[in-house]
Amino acid sequence: MESWKTNRFVFWVMSLPGTFWLLVFFLVPMSLVWIMSFGEKTGILTIDITWTLENYIRSTETVYLEIIWKSVWVSALATIACLLIAYPIAFAISFAPNRWKPWLLLAVILPFWINLLIRTYALIAVFRTRGFVNFSLEWLWDGANSILNFVGLGQFQLLGERFEALPLLYNNGAVIAGIVYVFMPFMVLPLYANIEKLDKSYLEASLDLGASHVRTFWSIVVPLTMPGIISGIILVFIPALGSFLIPDLLGGTNAQMIGNVIERQFKAANDWPFGSALSFLLMYATFGALALRAVLSREGGGMNA
Amino acid sequence: MTDAIISIRNITKRFGQVVAVDNISFDIPTNEFFALLGPSGCGKTTLLRMISGLENPTEGAIILDGVDTTGIPPNRRPVNMVFQSYAVFPHMNVLENVGYGLKVVGTPKSEIETRARDALQKVQLPELAERMPDQLSGGQRQRVALARALVKEPKVLLLDEPLSALDAKLREQMRLELANLQASVGITFIIVTHDQDEALSMADRIAVMDSGRVSQIATPEELYESPKTRFVADFIGKVNLLDGTVGSAGGKQITINVDGVGQLKVPLEGDAPSGEVAVAIRPEKLKLSSRKPAGDDVKIQGKVVNLAYYGNASHVFLETDSGLPMTANVQNDTRDFEGAIDVGDKTWISWRPDDALVLTE
Numbered sequence: 001m002e003s004w005k006t007n008r009f010v011f012w013v014m015s016l017p018g019t020f021w022l023l024v025f026f027l028v029p030m031s032l033v034w035i036m037s038f039g040e041k042t043g044i045l046t047i048d049i050t051w052t053l054e055n056y057i058r059s060t061e062t063v064y065l066e067i068i069w070k071s072v073w074v075s076a077l078a079t080i081a082c083l084l085i086a087y088p089i090a091f092a093i094s095f096a097p098n099r100w101k102p103w104l105l106l107a108v109i110l111p112f113w114i115n116l117l118i119r120t121y122a123l124i125a126v127f128r129t130r131g132f133v134n135f136s137l138e139w140l141w142d143g144a145n146s147i148l149n150f151v152g153l154g155q156f157q158l159l160g161e162r163f164e165a166l167p168l169l170y171n172n173g174a175v176i177a178g179i180v181y182v183f184m185p186f187m188v189l190p191l192y193a194n195i196e197k198l199d200k201s202y203l204e205a206s207l208d209l210g211a212s213h214v215r216t217f218w219s220i221v222v223p224l225t226m227p228g229i230i231s232g233i234i235l236v237f238i239p240a241l242g243s244f245l246i247p248d249l250l251g252g253t254n255a256q257m258i259g260n261v262i263e264r265q266f267k268a269a270n271d272w273p274f275g276s277a278l279s280f281l282l283m284y285a286t287f288g289a290l291a292l293r294a295v296l297s298r299e300g301g302g303m304n305a
Numbered sequence: 306m307t308d309a310i311i312s313i314r315n316i317t318k319r320f321g322q323v324v325a326v327d328n329i330s331f332d333i334p335t336n337e338f339f340a341l342l343g344p345s346g347c348g349k350t351t352l353l354r355m356i357s358g359l360e361n362p363t364e365g366a367i368i369l370d371g372v373d374t375t376g377i378p379p380n381r382r383p384v385n386m387v388f389q390s391y392a393v394f395p396h397m398n399v400l401e402n403v404g405y406g407l408k409v410v411g412t413p414k415s416e417i418e419t420r421a422r423d424a425l426q427k428v429q430l431p432e433l434a435e436r437m438p439d440q441l442s443g444g445q446r447q448r449v450a451l452a453r454a455l456v457k458e459p460k461v462l463l464l465d466e467p468l469s470a471l472d473a474k475l476r477e478q479m480r481l482e483l484a485n486l487q488a489s490v491g492i493t494f495i496i497v498t499h500d501q502d503e504a505l506s507m508a509d510r511i512a513v514m515d516s517g518r519v520s521q522i523a524t525p526e527e528l529y530e531s532p533k534t535r536f537v538a539d540f541i542g543k544v545n546l547l548d549g550t551v552g553s554a555g556g557k558q559i560t561i562n563v564d565g566v567g568q569l570k571v572p573l574e575g576d577a578p579s580g581e582v583a584v585a586i587r588p589e590k591l592k593l594s595s596r597k598p599a600g601d602d603v604k605i606q607g608k609v610v611n612l613a614y615y616g617n618a619s620h621v622f623l624e625t626d627s628g629l630p631m632t633a634n635v636q637n638d639t640r641d642f643e644g645a646i647d648v649g650d651k652t653w654i655s656w657r658p659d660d661a662l663v664l665t666e
Contacts, residue, residue, distance in 0.1 A: 204359050205392035205450075207379045209406030209457065219409070223396045 037276035047273060055277030064261065064278065071257040074172055074247075075240035078179035082187040082236050083229065085180065090191035090228075094198075108188045116182065120249045123178055127168040127250070134165045170252025178246040179236075186235040194228025195221075230293060238286055258282060309368075310335045310493045311356065311461055316365035318351050325351040327517035328365070333461075333495065333510075338487045340504035341497045343514035344540070349497045352514075353463050356495065358382045370460050385454035386463040389470070391446045393438045399425070399449050400434040406457045424456035427486065444475050455490060462487075464496040468503060480506050501541050505529070513537050529587075534666040538585045545591070545631045546664075547584040551577070559663060565627025566605055571661045578665045590660040591633035593621060593652045602655040607631065609650045621646065623654060 037056070039049045058064075093104045111119060126132045141163045148158060168174060202224065206216040222229070244259030251257070258278065265275030309332035318326040326348040333339045341349040354360040356367055358379030367374045374382060385406070394402050403421040412420075425431045428448040438446060447467060454462055467483070468476045484507045487494045498504050504511045505525040512522045513536070521533045532538035535546060549563035554577035561569045561584050569584055598604055610630075611622040614637075621633045631654060635646075646652070 199390060199392065201388045201390050201392040202394060204379070205386070205388055205394070205453075206405070206409075208357055208359065208386045209409065209453065210380045211405075211409040212380060215409050219405075220394060224394075 033276045034280060036273055037280050039273040039276075041271055041273055044270065055274045056281070058274060059277050059281050064258075067256065067261055068258050068281070071241055071259070074175055074255075074257060075179065075237055075243075078176045078183070078240050079187075079233055079237045081176065081180045082184055083232065086184060086187035086191055086232065087229075090188050090195050093188075093192055094195040105189075105192070108185050111181075112185050116245060119182065120178060120246055123174075123181065123250060124169060127174055127177070129165045129167070129169070131168070133168055137166065138163045169250060170255065172251070172255045174250040174252075175247045175255050175257070178250045179240045179243060182243075182246060183236045183240055186239070187232040190231040190235060191225065191228045194225045194231075198224055227297075230297070234290070234293065238289075241286070242282060308334050310370055311495075312368035313352070313356075314366045314368065316352065316355060316362045316367065318348070318355060318360065319363045324517050326355070326362070329517075329519050330365075331512060331519060331522055333493060336491050336493055338484065338494045338507055338509045339496070340508035340511045341495065341514060342501060342504040342511050342540075343499065345499055347514040348517040349499075349514050350465055353386070353465055353495065353497045356461070357384055357386045357463055359386075383460040384463060385457045385459040386465065387447070387450045387454050387467050389466040391443075391450040391470075393441075393446050393449050393453070395438050397438075398434070399430065399436050399438070399441070402438070402449055403452045403456050406453060420456050421452075424452040427455060427490065428452045429482075443470055444479065447471070447479070451486070455492070459492060461493045461495060464494060466497055466499070468498070468500070476503075483507055505541070513540060515540075531662065532585070532664070535583055535585075535664050536666075538662075538664060543588050543632060543634075545586045545588060547586075547629065549582060549584060551579050551582055558658070561663065563629075565629060566625060569603055569661065570658045571663050572659050573663070578663060583664045585662045585664050586656050586660060587634075588620070588632045589618075589634040589636075590656050591631065592655050593623075593633055593635065593646065594655070595650070595652060597653055598655045602657055603661070604653055604655040607652060607654050609646060609648050609652060612646070612648060623652070625654070 035049055036047065038051045038053070039047045040052055040054070042048050089108065093101060093108075096104055124131070128134075141159060145159055148156075198221070202220050203216055206220045207213070211219065241257075242259050243257065244263045247255055247257040247260055248263075251260075262275050262278045262282075265271045265278065269275075311333045313329055313331050313333075316326055316329045317324065329348075329352065341352060343349045351360060355362050356369075358374065358377060362375075369382065369384065394405065397405065400418070400421050403424050404417040407417045407420060422431065422434065425434055428451050430445060430448045430452065433441065433445060438449070441449065447470075451467075464483075468479050471479060480503060483494070483496075487507075496504070496507065505528075508525065510522060510524055511528055513520045513528065515536050521528060521537045523531070523533075528537060528541050532541060532544075538544045539546070547561075547563045547566065547569070549561040549566075549569065552560035552562045552568060554560070554573060557573055558570050559573040559577055561571055561582060563569055563584060571584055592598065592602070605625050607623045607625040609621055610624045613620040613622070617637060619635050619637055621635055623631045623633060625631060633654065639645075
């Protein structure tokens with residue numbers, strides 16, 4: 001009997017649904033948006049495709065470049081924060097007893113099963129002026145103050161006259177915190193997969209050869225888990241760069257990202273060609289980054305994920 | 306022993322309820338090639354890992370060159386290990402791998418290079434210094450692991466099943482090389498293996514382990530010719546074991562009553578045992594003949610049940626007239642052996658009384 005792997009007919013039938021999906025729901029819409037980015041708005045509802053570059057030229061105006069640049073560094077900071085938090089988590093899960101692992105992984109994925117909107121609103125409840133963080137801080141302030149009063153230092157007002165709520169919401173910090181919270185699983189999972197398959201005898205060999213734990217981490221663990229680190233960075237950075245819901249809800253007016261600008265073009269401003277051009281500008285940058293990564297990993301001796 | 310480089314004192318290791326190593330004590334002198342031999346799960350690797358510091362003993366102490374190693378982490382012990390998987394770092398080339406152990410302790414760069422190349426010379430890999438591990442064969446990778454450990458000039462080199470991943474031909478060659486290497490570098494080697502041939506051919510002394518305990522520590526010849534227990538006799542080579550009870554003991558001989566065979570005379574060393582014992586005879590010490598042999602040899606009658614041909618020798622599976630199974634190894638020193646004996650043949654089985662041994666445990 002002919003193996004199904006070598007049977008062309010079976011091959012085509014099996015690849016049909018995937019091809020259909022990619023074609024109809026990805027390539028065709030993307031092409032439409034791409035074509036539209038060369039269009040001109042001629043009326044409220046009409047767009048002419050004139051193959052003008054006007055939209056791209058407009059999108060390189062300082063105001064847009066600034067917001068793109070800000071989106072890049074906000075996403076970069078969030079990605080770095082994600083990596084720093086996720087690495088110890090992935091490491092701990094990988095070294096946890098086997099019967100705990102599924103539960104710990106579940107705990108990482110669980111928030112993911114809850115609607116993004118609900119999770120983001122929940123963060124508002126945490127960060128706002130009368131939110132849970134400030135409540136906790138106020139409680140600590142009260143406690144500390146009563147101790148000071150108790151020991152007779154109350155009259156000096158060492159902690160200020162009254163509790164000042166921290167402005168935690170509607171700034172870049174809130175946006176970064178939101179991105180870190182939402183995209184954390186994307187960082188933990190590739191890292192975990194990589195650390196898990198890392199042969200632990202490499203670590204033992206390093207210790208045995210006289211390296212400290214810290215040295216072993218930097219010289220052995222980090223280089224050998226680099227594929228997971230790079231995958232995690234890409235999986236977090238790219239969607240973070242395009243996020244608009246998180247900056248919209250947590251960022252306020254001063255912490256807008258490029259995603260919000262694009263969204264406005266399609267909705268409030270009703271300028272689809274310009275929105276398309278901005279989208280594709282972001283897309284070109286993403287493709288560029290991925291290509292760079294592919295080149296780098298090829299030079300790195302075939303250590304790609 | 307006063308010149309012991311390593312002294313294992315009452316070491317016990319428990320993993321939860323499981324006792325992996327059960328109150329083991331022994332000494333290994335400087336410059337010895339020592340083997341820990343036993344079936345899988347006997348605790349030999351656990352013992353090795355405790356020497357390296359990768360595991361901590363539950364009880365007892367390991368004295369290394371006069372220093373109690375309790376609480377000393379692996380990176381500060383003057384012992385190095387060759388791992389079963391070799392654990393050659395895949396992101397470093399051969400030279401970087403070998404130099405790693407020097408680099409992490411702050412050895413000057415120029416010295417690292419010289420010493421690493423020296424070590425590669427010792428394991429006969431000087432020309433592969435710039436290769437990456439994925440360009441090496443299993444045997445070459447093992448040599449890198451060896452060089453990487455030797456370059457640290459450890460007081461004791463630990464080898465965990467070093468030859469198990471190699472093919473048969475290469476394994477035989479590496480046995481000789483390891484033995485020669487040990488003699489030339491003058492470092493104590495402790496090798497863990499489940500392969501008796503490996504242990505017998507390389508080691509100066511062997512500790513046979515069984516269920517977390519040491520059954521016997523002896524030279525290869527002693528282990529083979531004078532095993533102390535049934536387990537050792539059975540694990541090292543093949544053996545015919547005949548159960549019996551002690552009859553009369555007198556002078557340098559003892560008589561053992563074996564069911565269906567009768568009284569067997571066995572030489573006695575030390576005190577006379579009593580009760581249930583076993584008589585052990587190696588298969589190559591049995592002689593087969595169609596006519597009743599003359600002389601003082603022990604002789605019993607039986608028949609050939611099966612034959613296994615191995616080229617240089619044949620294993621003849623026998624059954625005595627009383628139904629006891631026995632095996633004889635017959636050297637095929639003439640080309641017509643197969644014609645001389647056949648399945649179903651009646652035969653006399655005989656051996657010199659001195660070649661049998663009484664085992665009490």
